[in-house]
Amino acid sequence: MQIKSIFAKKKKYAAIPTEKAKQEIPEGLVEKCHNCSKIFYEKEWKNNLHVCPACGAHHKMTAQQRINSIIDEHTFEEWDADIETNNPLDFPEYEQKLKKDQEKTGLKDAVVTGKAKVNGLPTALVVMDPHFRMASMGAVVGEKITRALEKAREQELPIIFFTASGGARMQEGMISLMQMGKTSMAVERFNRAGGCMIVVMTNPTTGGVTASFASIGDYHFAEPGALIGFAGRRIIEQTIREKLPDTFQTAEFQLEHGQIDRVVKRSDLKKLLTTILDLHRPKGDK
């Protein structure tokens, strides 16, 4: 299956940040930078990997944009695209919220998994999409990640994660929390089989995702300025009754505190990932 057909239903979204701007400018044509407020055409954003041409702020990417930015064209084979939650707790208003995000993104849930080639090197991929319920982890996200790790283990592929998440999906209660255990267990199975797991933390990677699979790979990278942490900033400020600096819980903060290996600009990511995949190529492979 090719990436185009998977995302055929995808609608334009999130292009204009404010309601007011939405009325004044035709949708999808331009986008304002959330950091420096400069406005650029959608094409300029696209050509620059959704990094602000003026200030370098790394904007959120959809799963589709992320995959396209990394893989060789037409090499993506998606896994388990059709798994969908059945609202196991009968949680109020959950189904409407899901439906809205499904229409908005063309995805069934917040993660896309599959395999592809990066500069000719095969790899499994896990890409979380923050436009779907803040990429929170419920049973579908947990299951797809677990299956991707199992498939990568069986097919002896390395695996690259692009994490983004608001944490556990509240509306699936304890079923969500247990996905932390399930995915971590799958990581260890993959790890014990000798698999190579690379994690690229993107904005934002927080809560139960930070406290499970996202923090236990072999290599951890993060995009500049990405919010990475366990507890929410507001809760910490309330607890310690102190205002936290803007640099708190950024990728650079995590690097300084020894929690990640490198901060990597989006424009350098493909090259870095290629080099790492190459360094872990199975012996005997040319």
Added chain:
Amino acid sequence: MKYVLDFEKPIFELREKINELKTMTAASEVDLSSEIKTLEARLEKLEKDIYGHLNPWDRVQIARHPERPTALDYIEHLFTDFIELHGDRLYRDDPAIITGIAKYKDEPVTIVGQQRGKNTKENLYRNFASPHPEGYRKALRQMKLAEKFNRPIISFIDTKGAHPGKGAEERGQGEAIARNLREMSHLSVPSISIVIGEGGSGGALGIGLSDHIHMLENSTYSVISPEGAASILWKDATKAKEAALSLKITSHDLRRLNIIDEIIPEPRGGAHRDLPMQAAYLDVYIEKSLNYLMKLSSDQLMNNRWEKYKNIGSF
């Protein structure tokens, strides 16, 4: 009794009245024994009625009861030769988590537990049982020792959550919990976790990825506090009661959802009413679990654990 929960008030008022009548009878010639009998029958019915129909929010109140027994209370009743062992060897000793070794019915075990305080001073010392990364790393150190010396692990879960603080973030709270999950998932020894009070999210799970998960009947286990959920979902923390219902956080809900293995009964009114009785109930379930798990080989344990967690999900 200092702490009376709202829904228990009618019971305490009636009991008060009975006590008054008893004092009057003792001090005078009037015989009120038939009135007392009637009221005592009414009290029995009232208790059955109230405690037999607890809603999720009532159970949240019981789980948070200031007199609810803590991990150390149960350790004292259930184990012998307990030796507390401190420190993660990396940063400091976290008093929010206690770890140690002891004997359970003459067999060595490792014990890990989140520890609340019984008063403000103790709670400040214990950080209200909200661990820092070093608490999780201390627990992991002891769990790895349990694996080395081939003894089972018993975890007591009792926390509102991992501590949300500056130092905790700087020292990798997320990584500490994640590493525990990864390591616990492949321990070669049996593990049981028992939620004895509040099981708060990843901070609870960080010592609780076990072969068997049990809950005291009135304890709760949740991905987020009912107040937190209410303020995020409905921008109104006072809707916590509704959130407690929707989130399915009681032992009965979680047994139905197949998240936990057994519900451990509590004395009427809650564990704090009768600690020895509560410890006796716990004893039954710990023994049953250990008897079952100790017969399994390491491979069987790991396979069963994988099957258990792999199958949690609904889609």
